Amino acid sequence: MAYRYCASCGRNLPGESYSNNQWNKGDGISRCGACVHQKQPANQSANVAVVNASQTARLNDAYRATFTSHDLDHPFAQGSFRWVAKGKYTEGNRAGQQCVCKWFKTGGVMESRFYDADLSAAEEAIRMVSKWNSHKLVNRMVRVNKPEVWTFDNDARASWARKKVLQEPFITDYQKFNSNTGWSDDSIPWSRVMQALSHFCYHYSSGQTLLCDLQGGVYQDGVVLTDPVIMSLTPGKYGPTDLGPNGTSTFFHHHKCNEFCRSNWRKPRNCTPYFKRTAGTTMDIVPTRRSRQPMSAMGAVYE
Numbered sequence: 001m002a003y004r005y006c007a008s009c010g011r012n013l014p015g016e017s018y019s020n021n022q023w024n025k026g027d028g029i030s031r032c033g034a035c036v037h038q039k040q041p042a043n044q045s046a047n048v049a050v051v052n053a054s055q056t057a058r059l060n061d062a063y064r065a066t067f068t069s070h071d072l073d074h075p076f077a078q079g080s081f082r083w084v085a086k087g088k089y090t091e092g093n094r095a096g097q098q099c100v101c102k103w104f105k106t107g108g109v110m111e112s113r114f115y116d117a118d119l120s121a122a123e124e125a126i127r128m129v130s131k132w133n134s135h136k137l138v139n140r141m142v143r144v145n146k147p148e149v150w151t152f153d154n155d156a157r158a159s160w161a162r163k164k165v166l167q168e169p170f171i172t173d174y175q176k177f178n179s180n181t182g183w184s185d186d187s188i189p190w191s192r193v194m195q196a197l198s199h200f201c202y203h204y205s206s207g208q209t210l211l212c213d214l215q216g217g218v219y220q221d222g223v224v225l226t227d228p229v230i231m232s233l234t235p236g237k238y239g240p241t242d243l244g245p246n247g248t249s250t251f252f253h254h255h256k257c258n259e260f261c262r263s264n265w266r267k268p269r270n271c272t273p274y275f276k277r278t279a280g281t282t283m284d285i286v287p288t289r290r291s292r293q294p295m296s297a298m299g300a301v302y303e
């Protein structure tokens with residue numbers, strides 16, 4: 001894939017970030033689509049009131065929580081590869097409020113690095129959603145739960161002592177809005193807003209990233225999201241749910257612009273569906289050494 005530096009913003013972007021007209025102008029002149037359509041800098045636009053990451057992120061704002069053995073033995077929810085248990089904050093500004101912890105279905109881990117991809121995806125989602133909030137395309141805020149890696153105490157029961165989990169505030173009235181393979185429930189307004197949010201993030205990043213697999217809860221003053229998927233130009237950069245360009249292509253094959261999208265927002269040139277469209281979260285194959293024996297003939301994993 002050919003790359004070129006945008007003459008306006010200076011970013012080194014792939015060819016699909018430019019219109020054919022701009023690309024044909026050559027190096028040093030071409031301007032990416034985001035710069036062409038942005039008539040003035042975002043922080044100077046009359047339609048943009050900057051919302052920063054601290055306003056978009058929904059924090060634990062606590063430093064201790066408790067979970068009963070029953071809650072841990074009987075998780076109330078699950079994702080594609082994690083269990084979710086409900087507990088309660090006991091110390092901090094959220095003391096008394098409900099919270100959740102999440103851990104891998106394959107078992108507990110003792111090192112924080114196993115959650116690096118989750119934390120990176122959450123940070124990028126918060127950054128992009130802050131841009132969306134700044135543009136005020138709808139009259140409600142979208143916020144994103146910001147998880148932290150917490151560790152069970154030494155005096156927890158033996159199977160949990162020192163185990164590390166992802167910790168974040170509880171979300172009420174959970175629902176799923178779209179998936180990372182293009183599924184969406186377009187029958188309700190907030191799902192259509194989420195589809196537009198995904199499209200906006202792809203456009204605003206000049207085709208670098210796609211925010212999708214959006215899920216969370218609707219509140220009186222907006223929506224809170226959790227466990228978003230970021231798809232990038234490098235499959236797996238943000239974990240096994242980052243399906244890369246083929247995932248982005250699949251998403252836009254099924255995407256239908258709605259009243260919250262803008263006609264000038266970019267789409268990928270290639271919209272071929274490479275993955276099965278499903279409401280669940282799709283994970284691509286995890287790389288492994290070729291010398292290892294296969295368990296079965298498995299491709300992408302769907303749940």
